[in-house]
Amino acid sequence: MNLTLKIWRQQDANTKGKIVDYPISGIDEDMSFLEMLDVLNEELIAKGEEPVEFDHDCREGICGSCSLQINGEPHGPDRGVTTCQLHMRMFKDGDTITIEPFRAKAFPVIKDLIVDRTSFDRIQQAGGFISVNTSGNTIDANAIPVNKHDADDSFAAATCIGCGACVAACKNASAMLFTSAKVSQFALLPQGQVEATDRVLNMVRQMDEEGFGNCSNTGACEIECPKGISLENIARMNREYLAASVKKN
Amino acid sequence: MAIFDSNIPQGDLAKKWTNHKNEINLVNPANKRNIDVIVVGTGLAGGSAAATLAELGYNVKTFCYQDSPRRAHSIAAQGGINAAKNYQGDGDSTYRLFYDTVKGGDYRSREANVYRLAEVSANIIDQCVAQGVPFAREYGGLLDNRSFGGVLVSRTFYAKGQTGQQLLLGAYAAMNRQINRGKIEAFNRHEMLDIVIVDGKARGIIARDLVTGKIERHSAHAVVIASGGYGNVFFLSTNAMGSNVTASWKIHKKGAYFANPCYTQIHPTCIPVSGDHQSKLTLMSESLRNDGRIWVPKKKEDAEAIRQGKLKPTELAEEDRDYYLERRYPSFGNLVPRDVASRAAKERCDAGFGVNKTGEAVFLDFDSAIMRYGKEQAIIQGNHNANDKEVRELGEKVVENKYGNLFQMYEKIVDENPYKTPMMIYPAVHYTMGGIWVDYNLMTTIPGCYAAGEANFSDHGANRLGASALMQGLADGYFVLPYTIGDYLADDIRTGKIPTDTPEFDAAEKNVKDQIAKLVNNKGKNSVDSYHKKLGKIMWNKCGMARNAEGLQEAIQEISDLRDDFYKNVLVPGSAESKNSELEKAMRVADFLELGELFAKDALHRNESCGGHFREEYQTEEGEAKRDDENFKYVAAWEYKGKPSDAVLHKEELEYNNIELKTRSYK
DSSP: OOEEEEEEEOSSTTSOOEEEEEEEOOOOTTSBHHHHHHHHHHHHHHTTOOOOOOOOSSSSSOSOOOOOEETTEETOSSSSOOGGGOBGGGSOTTOEEEEEOOOOTTSOEEETTEEOOHHHHHHHHTTOSOOOOTTSOOOOGGGSOOOHHHHHHHHHHHTOOOOOHHHHHOTTOBOHHHHHHHHHHHHTSGGGSTTHHHHHHHHHHHHHHTTOBOOOSOOHHHHHOTTOOOTHHHHHHHHHHHHHHHHHO | OOOOOOOOOOSOGGGHHHHHHHHSOOOOHHHHTTOEEEEEOOSHHHHHHHHHHHHHTOEEEEEOSSSSGGGSGGGGOOSOEEOOOOTTOSSOOHHHHHHHHHHHTTSOSOHHHHHHHHHHHHHHHHHHHHTTOOOOBOTTSSBOEEOOTTOSSOOEEOSTTOHHHHHHHHHHHHHHHHHHTTSEEEEOSEEEEEEEEETTEEEEEEEEETTTOOEEEEEOSEEEEOOOOOGGGGSSSSSOTTOOSHHHHHHHHTTOOEEOTTOEEEEEEEOOOOOTTOOOOOBOOGGGGGTOEEEEESSHHHHHHHHTTSSOGGGSOGGGEEOHHHHHOTTTGGGSOHHHHHHHHHHHIIIIIOOSTTSOOEEEEOHHHHHHHHHHHHHHTTOTTOOHHHHHHHHHHHHHHHHHHHHHHHHHHHOSOTTTSOEEEEEEEEEEOOEEOOOTTSBOSSTTEEEOGGGBOSSSTTSOOTTOHHHHHHIIIIIIHHHHHHHHHGGGTTTOOOOSSSHHHHHHHHHHHHHHHHHHHOOOSBOHHHHHHHHHHHHHHHHSSSBOHHHHHHHHHHHHHHHHHHHHHBOOOSOTTSOOHHHHHHHHHHHHHHHHHHHHHHHHHOOSOBTTBOBTTSBOTTSOBOOOHHHHOEEEEEEOOSSGGGOEEEEEEOOOSSSOOOOOOOO
């Protein structure tokens, strides 16, 4: 395959960025998208140029490192996959592909295609946990039975990989799909009930402080989410938030 | 010479850990807040250790190269975590988990450590459930279990095919709670590049901020290395691309012994290599072997026809298939341990029965499971006359519920539907059982420097059974290290803050800066990856699934030559003062180029086959590994002496007082 890549290059957060064109040839359709970028980088290095920086690690769709806005879509045109699991068979010979970083005020660019997503960590630190001592003096695990349906729903919410595609897909750069997935995981489990009120209030407050926008029910986040995290979580978070607000007042 | 005593407590095996905990020194809670601990790596071992040490009151600094601790490679573990809970009532016990693990490790692990691991395993599940880890449940609300390779009971707890993810997020949540309380200071996108030793004790690290390139000094009263394994020495492996040996290797160069580097686990069920462009191998959870049957064609001409695409695997009659694991190992069948399953696949492919284009793949077939589950479901639903199509649909649903995400991942990568045609799999480098030598307290041969999880060597012997890595990571981090580190730190309550403006920090920082300058200014002509790939080829061909003396001798020379070439001709573009992934890789590959040589040297000296170390010269007539307990029942702990070829071997003799050493048979 022969392709033209239009890639966002930016030296650091304080420098202005721009799109640069790179023609590339000899791309195999079995390659992953990131392997295609590896090929480009090898060519750039051979020419003495600086390679394109992008985040990646596990390359099996689970660590959530890889990002990339590909032709305007987070993680590209395929559904239910991360960029590292996107394969070149999704593209055609002669295609022009635009590659940009995930864009949001709360995700400042570090370099080229790498953005800073530590705002997600701070949302979690505001309450995305159960306050249990970790030194092992807990009751037997089977003393806390959990309805299978609830456990499955909790698990489904917990599978969020924190990649930020929801934010990048949203016209408001809202982090509500991410935050609600975290809120839901604990809201559905008996262990999470004690702190439920503070958890949702604190996490939502932090989310707003980080500069993320609000949800306006467009649903782009759900469509672009590589892990199929459901919008139902946002509804659940809103219910939790309302109940918590009433309780606190 | 460094301190080299395993410090295994005296007394009955079952009481060692309890007695030890009763006897070791404690640190008064009020004094803990005057003590700093550095944790390098934030996966299951590092994350759980950091959270628990902070919980106890120590001031903790964590370091990880990822942008967030939540991305540590533990997140990719799929299948599950073992625990001797005996919830299923199928005869499990602490002793059986201990026995299976020692036997599975081919009698090359330390009895006392493994027993402790089995002992605390049940507690791990309680802890994780309390933290809100959403394990799989049965309809009654209780926890569900499944079985893994090398084991005859169902002791594996799981969260679909994403157990590692859920356990890691549990540890990360526990860390977040401590960050929120100000007890953990997290340094993400930071890499440890050297350890600082003052008066013989680990007192800090030199780290590089990977965004700004700034070299930083961090002091502490103790340093914990939990940076994972070194499987990426093979370039292609199931490890995350960034997984590296640097932290372990730097402490090795400063006096920590490196144990059993040649013990590598080759996982039997990975997606096969498709071409030269490949950057990474993807694992398909071993749990698939609960339901998948492994086979190749019986006749070479059928294998040839399948390779050429003239024959579909589904068209091959049952009697023309060779279910070679069921044939060779009737009692364990498809659930033999990983080393056995991997070698058996290689043996069939080497003999010409491989089923993909490269001839390096076997089938993992779910057809009989789909039909079996489908029939069961039809009967449950009251449909006693279901036709094949209905049965198949019902069966696919059951399989999807169990392994849906794995099937989807396979389809995305290979572009074939595994519900309709058997998966193709081949062994790949997965986990390293070797690592930094530690004593019973998890302390390395450098006082005050500890190693936990995959970074240490202690619990898995020469092979690792499935679902045991997660168990060890969390056991070390939640339940072992927090106790044992107190024994050492009790002497430090009056030390006060460790200063960083000392000659030791100066020297370590200069060392790091010199290495960076050398690489950035080298201006050679070859990329870092080109060296890493060459190293990987040497490792796979000569130190891979099967090794022999001749190949290992060649490997040692080739790696040494490649290292020389690297320092002459490597090209690292960009500057050291900004985000520079090529520089990061170059620093890591430099360390792999030294570790690889020690790996081959260790494999060469071990004149026996055991677990993941298969020396072709030492095998039975049936092709099974032939161990030599008389001469090699020891841990090979290497001391660094300037270069890998000069490393000096120290032996820790292994004693088995509670288990009889037997030939490992899974027939």
